[in-house]
Amino acid sequence: MKRLIGKIILIALVSAAPVALYNYYVDQYFVLRQEVKSMRVLPNERWVKTEYLVRNPAKYDSIVFSSSRGSQIPIEFINQHTGRRYYNMSVMAGVPSDYLAIMKILLRNKVVIKHLLIGLDYYSFQGATPAQFYRGIMYPDKQTDRFKEYCKYLFLPFDTTMFNELRFDGSDVEYDIFGTGEYHFVKREKSIAEHPEQHAARFNFPTMTVCDDRLARTMDEIKQLLAICKANGIETTFFINPEYAPSYYCDNIDFLNKIRRLFAEITDFWDFNGSLAVTGNMYNYVDLIHYRKLVGRMMIARIFNVPGMAPADFGRIVTGENITAFIAESTREFYINKKKIKLNCLPCRQAIWK
Amino acid sequence: MLFNTYQFFVFILAVIGIFFILPQRFRWILLLAASYFYYMYWDPRYAILIFTTTVVVYGTALLMEGRPERTKKLLVAASVIINLSILATIKYFNFINDSLKDLFALFGASYTVPAMSILMPIGISFYTFQALSYTIDIYRGTRKPERHFGIFALYVSFFPVLLCGPIERSTTLLPQFYREMEFDYQRITDGLKLVAWGYFQKMVVADRLALYISQVQAMPQAFSGLPILAAIYLYPFQVLCDFSGYTDMAIGVALIMGYKLTENFRQPFLALSLGDMWRRWHISLISWFRDYLYIPLGGNRVPRWRQYLNLMIIFTLSGLWHGAQWTFVLWGSLNGLFIIISRMTEKPRGWIREHIFRGIGGMPAPAYFTLAAALVAAVFLLPMAGIRMGMGARVAAGAGSLAMIAVGVVRTRGEVYGRFTAGLKQFWMMAATFHLFAYSGVFFGVKSVKDGWYMLSHAFAPSVNTDPLLDDTMQFLLMIAVVAVFMITQYIKEYRGSIRDLIRTKPAWVRLSLYCLLCFGVLFFGVRGAAQFIYFRF
Numbered sequence: 001m002k003r004l005i006g007k008i009i010l011i012a013l014v015s016a017a018p019v020a021l022y023n024y025y026v027d028q029y030f031v032l033r034q035e036v037k038s039m040r041v042l043p044n045e046r047w048v049k050t051e052y053l054v055r056n057p058a059k060y061d062s063i064v065f066s067s068s069r070g071s072q073i074p075i076e077f078i079n080q081h082t083g084r085r086y087y088n089m090s091v092m093a094g095v096p097s098d099y100l101a102i103m104k105i106l107l108r109n110k111v112v113i114k115h116l117l118i119g120l121d122y123y124s125f126q127g128a129t130p131a132q133f134y135r136g137i138m139y140p141d142k143q144t145d146r147f148k149e150y151c152k153y154l155f156l157p158f159d160t161t162m163f164n165e166l167r168f169d170g171s172d173v174e175y176d177i178f179g180t181g182e183y184h185f186v187k188r189e190k191s192i193a194e195h196p197e198q199h200a201a202r203f204n205f206p207t208m209t210v211c212d213d214r215l216a217r218t219m220d221e222i223k224q225l226l227a228i229c230k231a232n233g234i235e236t237t238f239f240i241n242p243e244y245a246p247s248y249y250c251d252n253i254d255f256l257n258k259i260r261r262l263f264a265e266i267t268d269f270w271d272f273n274g275s276l277a278v279t280g281n282m283y284n285y286v287d288l289i290h291y292r293k294l295v296g297r298m299m300i301a302r303i304f305n306v307p308g309m310a311p312a313d314f315g316r317i318v319t320g321e322n323i324t325a326f327i328a329e330s331t332r333e334f335y336i337n338k339k340k341i342k343l344n345c346l347p348c349r350q351a352i353w354k
Numbered sequence: 355m356l357f358n359t360y361q362f363f364v365f366i367l368a369v370i371g372i373f374f375i376l377p378q379r380f381r382w383i384l385l386l387a388a389s390y391f392y393y394m395y396w397d398p399r400y401a402i403l404i405f406t407t408t409v410v411v412y413g414t415a416l417l418m419e420g421r422p423e424r425t426k427k428l429l430v431a432a433s434v435i436i437n438l439s440i441l442a443t444i445k446y447f448n449f450i451n452d453s454l455k456d457l458f459a460l461f462g463a464s465y466t467v468p469a470m471s472i473l474m475p476i477g478i479s480f481y482t483f484q485a486l487s488y489t490i491d492i493y494r495g496t497r498k499p500e501r502h503f504g505i506f507a508l509y510v511s512f513f514p515v516l517l518c519g520p521i522e523r524s525t526t527l528l529p530q531f532y533r534e535m536e537f538d539y540q541r542i543t544d545g546l547k548l549v550a551w552g553y554f555q556k557m558v559v560a561d562r563l564a565l566y567i568s569q570v571q572a573m574p575q576a577f578s579g580l581p582i583l584a585a586i587y588l589y590p591f592q593v594l595c596d597f598s599g600y601t602d603m604a605i606g607v608a609l610i611m612g613y614k615l616t617e618n619f620r621q622p623f624l625a626l627s628l629g630d631m632w633r634r635w636h637i638s639l640i641s642w643f644r645d646y647l648y649i650p651l652g653g654n655r656v657p658r659w660r661q662y663l664n665l666m667i668i669f670t671l672s673g674l675w676h677g678a679q680w681t682f683v684l685w686g687s688l689n690g691l692f693i694i695i696s697r698m699t700e701k702p703r704g705w706i707r708e709h710i711f712r713g714i715g716g717m718p719a720p721a722y723f724t725l726a727a728a729l730v731a732a733v734f735l736l737p738m739a740g741i742r743m744g745m746g747a748r749v750a751a752g753a754g755s756l757a758m759i760a761v762g763v764v765r766t767r768g769e770v771y772g773r774f775t776a777g778l779k780q781f782w783m784m785a786a787t788f789h790l791f792a793y794s795g796v797f798f799g800v801k802s803v804k805d806g807w808y809m810l811s812h813a814f815a816p817s818v819n820t821d822p823l824l825d826d827t828m829q830f831l832l833m834i835a836v837v838a839v840f841m842i843t844q845y846i847k848e849y850r851g852s853i854r855d856l857i858r859t860k861p862a863w864v865r866l867s868l869y870c871l872l873c874f875g876v877l878f879f880g881v882r883g884a885a886q887f888i889y890f891r892f
């Protein structure tokens with residue numbers, strides 16, 4: 001018996017040690033060491049960014065929450081026009097449940113917050129947070145949970161995607177994670193500037209849409225978020241990110257309208273979808289998902305009323321009062337524009353993260 | 355509580371620990387409690403169904419003892435009908451209902467029977483078939499009824515085989531529960547090695563392949579050409595490693611405690627014909643169908659057309675057993691059809707094969723060198739004649755000429771050449787068998803017949819959306835590498851015998867290094883996240 005247990009322990013140690021060494025050295029999700037030079041691929045932003053704010057509670061006074069699309073919101077530009085100190089808290093596939101969880105942690109740790117700029121996507125009402133991925137694990141607020149999660153990261157299996165992903169070590173993307181929190185698509189921006197003719201290849205894919213409905217739960221999370229903000233005297237501004245037109249027009253307009261109506265009952269919001277002048281131009285997008293910084297700048301100009309920087313029809317404020325007119329107008333526009341552009345829509349599928 | 359979760363690890367550690375502490379007479383209680391706990395961990399309501407099956411089968415078996423043939427027939431029929439009714443209601447009601455709805459809609463008629471919202475217990479097909487085999491064995495007089503209800507309940511619910519088999523016969527498993535199982539170091543380490551190898555197959559091979567294949571199967575319409583072709587060829591490996599991985603874990607866990615379970619897979623992809631393949635794939639199910647359905651239907655003793663009909667029945671039912679979907683029915687039927695065609699054409703195919711390979715074997719060495727020279731000449735001469743050759747054609751011609759030279763050189767040595775042509779013939783037969791299995795297997799993995807047809811009809815179309823396959827080069831190479839490693843082990847097992855026995859002959863440091871490498875492979879290259887086993891849904 002002793003011999004058997006001894007052998008099992010020996011084999012376990014010898015086989016686990018190289019895995020731990022590999023993970024400690026590579027630190028793929030930037031959790032174990034958090035040395036900027038060790039950042040290789042997109043880190044676990046939920047963990048790293050939250051921890052950073054917790055450790056620097058007074059460095060900023062406002063936050064931009066969004067999915068990765070919001071990473072292109074220019075922080076310096078907002079700061080310049082608002083006089084506040086924003087941090088770009090965009091996270092991969094971020095949804096309101098993430099923002100709610102992060103807000104609770106930040107408030108518990110006395111982080112200073114005066115204003116929240118919250119960017120949603122129509123997907124936010126269909127899919128949940130990707131918590132089952134190592135990159136989607138939320139920052140554990142308790143010491144014991146943190147230890148458990150550190151162990152998880154120490155024994156992660158080999159992930160081939162890191163060889164394939166955009167490099168966040170500066171060669172493809174520059175991530176100012178411990179500064180403004182935003183990132184810059186260095187390589188792609190350079191490629192658009194130098195070889196604009198090759199840019200179309202990034203958009204030559206059929207559009208996949210999601211057919212799940214997580215509306216009620218998401219609305220509930222937004223209500224909770226608003227209640228927390230109200231209780232702590234934090235101002236909020238909501239907006240819906242502008243989707244690349246061929247993606248937007250593959251969506252189900254009835255469902256989008258349902259979201260808009262319910263959302264407007266809770267709070268006012270900016271909707272940046274539907275303006276073909278901006279969203280129909282692929283040069284305003286880095287890829288099928290992400291808009292470019294120049295679009296982020298236009299959005300901020302519209303929200304904070306900076307004149308002459310964005311087309312007048314780009315972004316409309318939706319309120320409880322104008323929602324019916326807005327829905328009628330955007331539905332009409334949806335069907336007209338849908339005919340104008342070339343679409344390659346696939347049947348909708350289940351959300352990957354539910 | 356999947357086999358590849360931490361919960362199972364804790365569970366099994368506790369069960370095995372207590373098992374060896376307890377005296378033999380109490381062990382069945384532990385195993386029965388553990389089995390019910392394991393099953394109820396998924397959903398406590400599952401226990402009602404398995405308990406009902408146990409009581410019905412146990413009771414009818416006892417009632418059959420010493421009764422006249424007619425009464426026995428009635429009793430066995432009652433047991434079979436009750437058990438199959440439970441299975442049919444739970445597993446097939448909605449399938450039949452939906453099919454009827456489609457049929458009525460085809461004729462413009464309305465059909466309003468609503469779908470049933472029922473609990474679908476995992477593993478129900480496995481334990482029902484296991485219980486049925488016992489009932490039929492009692493009826494046939496192959497064995498005496500088991501009087502100990504607890505031991506019988508353990509036979510039906512024994513946790514290693516409960517969810518995914520192997521479907522154990524009462525004649526092999528039941529007597530083992532009475533045997534005194536000692537703590538045997540050698541046997542326990544053998545069991546642990548099997549469990550580790552099972553994890554490797556499941557986490558390193560099956561789940562890694564699934565990362566790619568599931569993308570294609572979920573939305574085949576997003577792909578065309580190469581990505582679909584790759585999914586078609588890789589999917590058989592995913593299914594085999596998923597199921598065989600589970601089986602090895604089950605056999606290993608049982609072996610640690612001293613119970614020997616039936617072998618379920620015997621290198622199926624090295625089979626030389628589809629018939630041979632089905633004798634190596636899911637052996638416990640196919641032998642169940644053979645013994646309890648095919649032979650009673652007349653087996654090979656009836657006229658040819660009846661044999662073919664019986665085969666078709668068996669394979670269609672086997673498809674249906676896998677799932678209440680037309681895709682499974684089609685998959686089973688296709689395999690039945692292939693086997694029938696293969697039997698019908700056995701003689702002409704054999705004749706053609708012999709002549710082709712004899713023809714190749716009869717060519718003298720200079721003929722190969724001439725062919726090689728002709729291919730090389732074509733590469734240079736055709737462009738001069740104004741015929742353009744693409745890079746692919748030039749590479750193919752170059753590779754072909756090199757192959758011809760190699761064959762020519764081998765041809766000069768008669769004995770080697772004989773082995774070479776025999777190997778080539780064997781390879782051809784294996785490849786043909788694998789292709790038939792892989793292409794019919796398309797229907798095994800997709801959600802609808804339409805998706806399956808799309809995959810088959812677009813497999814050779816121009817490639818669209820190759821990103822998930824080729825963009826991640828490392829993942830692609832890893833998929834190829836793990837399949838290669840798996841096939842090497844299959845080859846060794848087929849032609850050299852048990853790998854465990856081979857390793858046992860090596861020095862201690864080599865053995866230890868190999869075990870560490872296996873565990874490291876699982877930890878480092880395994881896909882985590884407790885993906886469910888494909889066969890759990892059956």
